Amino acid sequence: MRLRPLGRTGLSVSELSLHVSAGEDPHETAATIALALERGMNAVTIAGDAAAADQLASALAQGSRHRDLLVIARASSLVPFDLPSPHVPAGRAYPGRHLRAEVESLLSRLGVERLALLQLHAWCSEWLGEGDWLETLGELRDEGKIAGFGVSLFDHDVDAALELVAGGAIDAVQLMYNVFDQGAAASLLPLCGAHRVGVVVRSPLYYGALTPAFDHAAFADDDWRHSYFFDEHRRETMARVGRLTPLVAPHERSVTDMALRFSLSHPAVSTVAVGTHRRVHLEANLRALEMGPLETGRRAALEQHKWLC
Amino acid sequence: MDKAAGNGPTSGIEPVSFDAGPEAARHLLDRSEIGAVELPRPPLDELPYRALVHALLTRPGFKLDFNRLDPDAALALVCDQLLGPGAFAGARARFAEDIAALAAFAGGLVGARASVSIRSYFAPGDTVWHVDRVHEAHAFRLLWPLGRPAGMRVTSADNVDAPAYRGFMRREFPLLCHLDTRVLRTGAAVEALWLHRPAQLAAMISGRFPFLLEPDREWAVAPGAASIHRVQTPVQPGAWHRSSWENRRSPGLQIVITAASDSA
Numbered sequence: 001m002r003l004r005p006l007g008r009t010g011l012s013v014s015e016l017s018l019h020v021s022a023g024e025d026p027h028e029t030a031a032t033i034a035l036a037l038e039r040g041m042n043a044v045t046i047a048g049d050a051a052a053a054d055q056l057a058s059a060l061a062q063g064s065r066h067r068d069l070l071v072i073a074r075a076s077s078l079v080p081f082d083l084p085s086p087h088v089p090a091g092r093a094y095p096g097r098h099l100r101a102e103v104e105s106l107l108s109r110l111g112v113e114r115l116a117l118l119q120l121h122a123w124c125s126e127w128l129g130e131g132d133w134l135e136t137l138g139e140l141r142d143e144g145k146i147a148g149f150g151v152s153l154f155d156h157d158v159d160a161a162l163e164l165v166a167g168g169a170i171d172a173v174q175l176m177y178n179v180f181d182q183g184a185a186a187s188l189l190p191l192c193g194a195h196r197v198g199v200v201v202r203s204p205l206y207y208g209a210l211t212p213a214f215d216h217a218a219f220a221d222d223d224w225r226h227s228y229f230f231d232e233h234r235r236e237t238m239a240r241v242g243r244l245t246p247l248v249a250p251h252e253r254s255v256t257d258m259a260l261r262f263s264l265s266h267p268a269v270s271t272v273a274v275g276t277h278r279r280v281h282l283e284a285n286l287r288a289l290e291m292g293p294l295e296t297g298r299r300a301a302l303e304q305h306k307w308l309c
Numbered sequence: 310m311d312k313a314a315g316n317g318p319t320s321g322i323e324p325v326s327f328d329a330g331p332e333a334a335r336h337l338l339d340r341s342e343i344g345a346v347e348l349p350r351p352p353l354d355e356l357p358y359r360a361l362v363h364a365l366l367t368r369p370g371f372k373l374d375f376n377r378l379d380p381d382a383a384l385a386l387v388c389d390q391l392l393g394p395g396a397f398a399g400a401r402a403r404f405a406e407d408i409a410a411l412a413a414f415a416g417g418l419v420g421a422r423a424s425v426s427i428r429s430y431f432a433p434g435d436t437v438w439h440v441d442r443v444h445e446a447h448a449f450r451l452l453w454p455l456g457r458p459a460g461m462r463v464t465s466a467d468n469v470d471a472p473a474y475r476g477f478m479r480r481e482f483p484l485l486c487h488l489d490t491r492v493l494r495t496g497a498a499v500e501a502l503w504l505h506r507p508a509q510l511a512a513m514i515s516g517r518f519p520f521l522l523e524p525d526r527e528w529a530v531a532p533g534a535a536s537i538h539r540v541q542t543p544v545q546p547g548a549w550h551r552s553s554w555e556n557r558r559s560p561g562l563q564i565v566i567t568a569a570s571d572s573a
Binding site: 083086159226231236306308309 | 439442443444472478479482483484486487505506508519520
């Protein structure tokens with residue numbers, strides 16, 4: 001497994017990281033993490049809430065090789081965001097005391113001394129000059145409780161981080177970057193590269209749409225994707241995935257392999273986080289990454305398939 | 310303040326007259342199922358400042374928040390910059406008087422000073438059904454479009470599939486904001502900017518979005534009339550509305566007045 005720099009944290013992170021979420025079978029999660037570590041992966045991403053932390057803690061308690069595991073967490077907001085939203089001051093969404101409490105709770109629940117990265121769950125550019133989040137995260141980094149900090153961007157809102165990244169205030173950003181949403185490649189990824197800001201890519205498979213199972217996936221009523229992929233968007237997504245098929249190379253399993261390799265192809269990307277809950281899928285994803293970044297020609301061809309940017 | 314109506318049918322949205330005062334308008338707004346009322350206004354060509362408005366519409370699209378400026382000072386800022394120092398001074402004063410009167414009317418809905426902005430560019434994001442949202446308890450928005458061919462469309466809240474809308478906006482809202490910004494900054498054609506998103510462009514043109522239960526169930530504010538609609542707050546529902554694609558080529562000059570308060 002190849003490692004890449006995680007921005008200015010001084011850490012090296014595996015190209016593939018595992019996203020752990022609440023509600024999965026803890027034994028399977030534990031087995032998947034064990035397999036990931038065995039294959040050289042060294043990072044997990046989680047939401048910062050207690051449920052996700054407990055899911056990961058439970059899995060870690062069943063293994064013994066997690067000493068050097070990098071935990072990349074997203075700090076939860078005290079205010080839920082329902083777009084379009086009126087402006088929520090940073091001091092209400094992410095007061096410093098809340099961030100400190102959440103970091104200390106995560107450290108305690110997970111039994112680790114330091115988080116690799118803490119990222120605000122969502123980012124509005126107006127927050128750059130608001131509240132005490134920046135000061136607090138800097139203090140937590142100085143205290144050694146986090147190796148670095150950054151922000152996680154709303155889907156398709158990459159320009160919101162341009163000023164923040166250029167100003168050198170953060171160590172890493174988290175964002176959606178995939179075949180359908182290549183918006184970050186225009187400005188933000190080059191900027192991150194220039195400023196040594198790490199990039200954690202999420203949704204490389206567009207919430208599962210870039211997998212063969214999406215055609216017949218039946219999302220449960222309590223799965224947010226049930227309403228996200230409401231009929232029209234689902235139909236359009238399936239049609240667009242179908243148009244990718246001719247670009248899949250013979251040695252690739254499906255559009256999934258091509259999509260994963262695409263997300264890792266930009267040199268500014270530090271790691272790609274995939275929510276893999278079954279070992280068989282993790283094995284397949286690892287095989288795809290062993291093929292390395294996508295060839296220049298196919299990357300250029302995939303330019304024609306972006307539509308969520 | 311010109312109070313004459315003269316805009317023809319109200320297309321199903323309850324009218325309220327300026328003379329009836331903000332109390333009467335508030336009463337109607339509080340009990341309105343769709344959350345909007347129509348405020349008849351004279352046609353642009355009957356207004357004494359029509360030449361000023363037409364002159365502003367020949368300039369590149371712009372947007373200005375008045376902030377603490379009174380309408381006279383804000384219009385002076387715009388006109389001096391876009392049309393030359395002192396241009397249309399008399400018409401500007403008349404126009405400012407009317408804006409001030411409407412701002413006072415809107416402020417009277419909640420007992421607070423209203424904020425005013427004007428803009429003259431076509432924001433494609435406005436063609437998507439939405440509710441305006443603020444944090445204060447009570448809030449209303451008065452829209453007065455000058456030189457637009459089509460009035461605002463309104464539908465009722467029960468015509469929107471809420472989970473589907475939430476999913477739609479999670480994806481589309483940042484994209485729409487980005488599109489609006491590019492249109493304002495570059496003046497580029499919406500059709501060219503979203504050439505790679507034909508289904509989404511078609512929805513903006515037709516007004517038929519997948520989260521609507523009955524796409525044809527909508528009401529239209531009469532062209533040229535002003536309207537007032539509820540803004541969603543923690544204690545009151547908002548009015549679902551959108552702009553019409555018919556305004557694509559002639560976005561007109563829009564006066565946007567928002568009044569919000571926690572005490573009303």
